[in-house]
Amino acid sequence: MAESNEAQPRMLWRRRFAYITIVFLIVLYAVVSNFLINKQMLKEFLDNVPNDYSQPVADALRDLVSSVDEETSTDEENNNGSSDKKLNILLLYADDWRFDSVGYLNPEVHTPALNRLATEGMLFTENAVTTSICWISRACLATGQHYARHQTIDLSSPVPFHKYWDETLFAKLKDNGYVTGMVGKWQPGIMRPWMFSHMNSYSGFHYQGENHITDMNERDALDFLRNKRGNGDEPFALFVNFFAPHHKDGSKEQYFPQKTTEHLYNDKNITFGPTCTEEAWEKMPPFFTDFNDGRVRWRDRFNEPSKAQMMIKNYFRLISGVDMACGKIIEELEKQNLIDDTLIVFTTDNGYYLGEHGLADKWYAHQESIKVPLIIKDPRMNKNLIGTRNDEFTLSIDLAPTMLQAAGIDIPDRMQGTDMSQLYQFKDSGANANEAWRRSFYYEYPGIINNRHHIPVQALVQKDFKYIYWPGKDYEELFHLPTDHYEERDLARNGTMNETIAVILEDLRDTFKKAREAAF
Numbered sequence: 001m002a003e004s005n006e007a008q009p010r011m012l013w014r015r016r017f018a019y020i021t022i023v024f025l026i027v028l029y030a031v032v033s034n035f036l037i038n039k040q041m042l043k044e045f046l047d048n049v050p051n052d053y054s055q056p057v058a059d060a061l062r063d064l065v066s067s068v069d070e071e072t073s074t075d076e077e078n079n080n081g082s083s084d085k086k087l088n089i090l091l092l093y094a095d096d097w098r099f100d101s102v103g104y105l106n107p108e109v110h111t112p113a114l115n116r117l118a119t120e121g122m123l124f125t126e127n128a129v130t131t132s133i134c135w136i137s138r139a140c141l142a143t144g145q146h147y148a149r150h151q152t153i154d155l156s157s158p159v160p161f162h163k164y165w166d167e168t169l170f171a172k173l174k175d176n177g178y179v180t181g182m183v184g185k186w187q188p189g190i191m192r193p194w195m196f197s198h199m200n201s202y203s204g205f206h207y208q209g210e211n212h213i214t215d216m217n218e219r220d221a222l223d224f225l226r227n228k229r230g231n232g233d234e235p236f237a238l239f240v241n242f243f244a245p246h247h248k249d250g251s252k253e254q255y256f257p258q259k260t261t262e263h264l265y266n267d268k269n270i271t272f273g274p275t276c277t278e279e280a281w282e283k284m285p286p287f288f289t290d291f292n293d294g295r296v297r298w299r300d301r302f303n304e305p306s307k308a309q310m311m312i313k314n315y316f317r318l319i320s321g322v323d324m325a326c327g328k329i330i331e332e333l334e335k336q337n338l339i340d341d342t343l344i345v346f347t348t349d350n351g352y353y354l355g356e357h358g359l360a361d362k363w364y365a366h367q368e369s370i371k372v373p374l375i376i377k378d379p380r381m382n383k384n385l386i387g388t389r390n391d392e393f394t395l396s397i398d399l400a401p402t403m404l405q406a407a408g409i410d411i412p413d414r415m416q417g418t419d420m421s422q423l424y425q426f427k428d429s430g431a432n433a434n435e436a437w438r439r440s441f442y443y444e445y446p447g448i449i450n451n452r453h454h455i456p457v458q459a460l461v462q463k464d465f466k467y468i469y470w471p472g473k474d475y476e477e478l479f480h481l482p483t484d485h486y487e488e489r490d491l492a493r494n495g496t497m498n499e500t501i502a503v504i505l506e507d508l509r510d511t512f513k514k515a516r517e518a519a520f
Helices: 002-032 039-047 051-078 112-120 134-143 160-167 169-175 213-228 278-282 293-301 305-335 396-406 429-436 499-518
Strands: 088-094 122-128 179-184 198-201 236-241 342-348 374-377 388-395 440-445 457-462 465-470 475-480
Touching (some): 088 305, 088 396, 112 305, 112 342, 112 374, 134 169, 134 396, 169 396, 179 213, 198 213, 213 236, 293 305, 342 396, 388 396, 440 499, 457 499, 475 499
Parallel strands (some): 088 236, 088 342, 179 236
Antiparallel strands (some): 122 374, 342 374, 457 465, 465 475
């Protein structure tokens, strides 16, 4: 009898230990699996733990369940939607449009639809292209690759990146069940019927009869959303490739806006930047001559004050027209209750000189040429980040990985960009992104074949320094961006070189070479 009484405490302890172990494992599984089991059942189970067993332990576990429950609720509140859901995709992609030619950064420019989009999504203030010319930049978007890898430069021959078409953004989406549509400007190579589910390609003009090209872009985009995106069971991806505000080649007036925007800017005298001067032109490297294509186009547009005002106003009018079209396309998503299921991206293919450094158009490595707008509205966006600005370096080669991730599609190994949703999707996006995101990027412009008036250039861009290398001239430039925002003072020469700058320059040369090698 005494022996039996001694065994009872041991048995009771074993039962308590087994009970505690089972409960602990259940809770651990629930936490690790983010409570895929029924949390309410677990709470009821803990509430029924017998007092003569281990009520204090049960109370502690109950507190743990409650705390994780609160954490989960907070995450669900901050992070809208599931990252596993296949989103529809809308890319609004304009031409020759630099980063500050939008109303949210420049109040002189009328872009209410894009301003609204920025307040409903995230604005990326340090977004750049990796090559600033139309067809190469568009190939960078499609492939998620630097020019050095996709090698698309000569459009008169078979386009190199078409060899790997199955690994492009467009092919991946279509092959994974998306209804894909492309309207407007294409350019990188001949379009084939199998490239998109629906496509209508046209560019190179502002008016076709009475029809303005931006109105045509809007019309065809709305037609896709209303009639061609499928039965609603399949996700869709629509790429609206605006030609505007690209100039009309061979025309004296260059820019022909819609009649609906002709009244805009009439009462304004548009402000030009501080480097729109002869002095800034004279500071350009010595191999920049009056025959340089950027200088020729500057004379076509900006060499006289009255002409310059006419040109920039019509350029801004074209921008305002695209803004109106973007607003109507987004409004159609709202009418069809698609807005909460659609990733919306607005960006452009390259920046644009508006007289800065005595130049017009794009190509070279100044901020005006390489920085472009980027707004992303994503239903998964952390609500605390909606309407904010992000100053990380984001690039044109990041667009394809970002859209593929939103579609739940594996990113091909040949893509060199990075999914940008990590910058905005989760509660701790900012902290993690600052540790893991890029600190610099490589820029390249290979020139145009058989055109000596386009000068190839390469660059390494950091937040503090920009190192520019002109490979055909073996010529270097160095700018300290925080104190020389407009890139007027080349630290590599003009008597500014000292021991400190020499050390920085040598370090940048090494980093630049590594970045250039990695681009292949």
